C-alpha cells in the first residue's frame with residue numbers, strides 16, 4: 566500500500582475486529598479503545614523519553630489506529646459524523662487561527678463546533 570487515508574485505517578479497524586471475531590458492545594468497545602489509546606500515547610512518550618526515535622513511528626501508528634477506533638465507535642454506535650469530514654473542517658478552522666509569537670500561543674476564533 567503506497568498511501569493510506571484515515572478512512573482506510575477506519576475501514577481496516579472495522580474489518581479487523583470482524584475478521585478476528587472480536588465481539589464488541591459499545592460499552593466494552595469504548596473502554597478498550599480509550600485504555601489502549603492512552604497506553605499507546607504512553608508508549609510514544611516512553612520512546613521519546615528514552616531517546617528511542619526508531620520506535621516512535623510505530624508507536625504513533627498505534628495511537629492513530631486507536632484514535633480511529635474511538636471515532637469508529639462514535640460513528641457506528643452513536644451515529645456521529647464521519648471523522649474525515651470533521652477533520653477537514655478542523656483543518657480549515659486551524660488555518661483561520663493566528664499565532665502570537667511573543668506568547669507562543671494561537672488565538673481562538675469563535676467557532677460553534679470547535680472549542
Ligand SMILES: [Mg+2]
Nearest residue numbers: 605608624627
Ligand atoms: Mg505500541
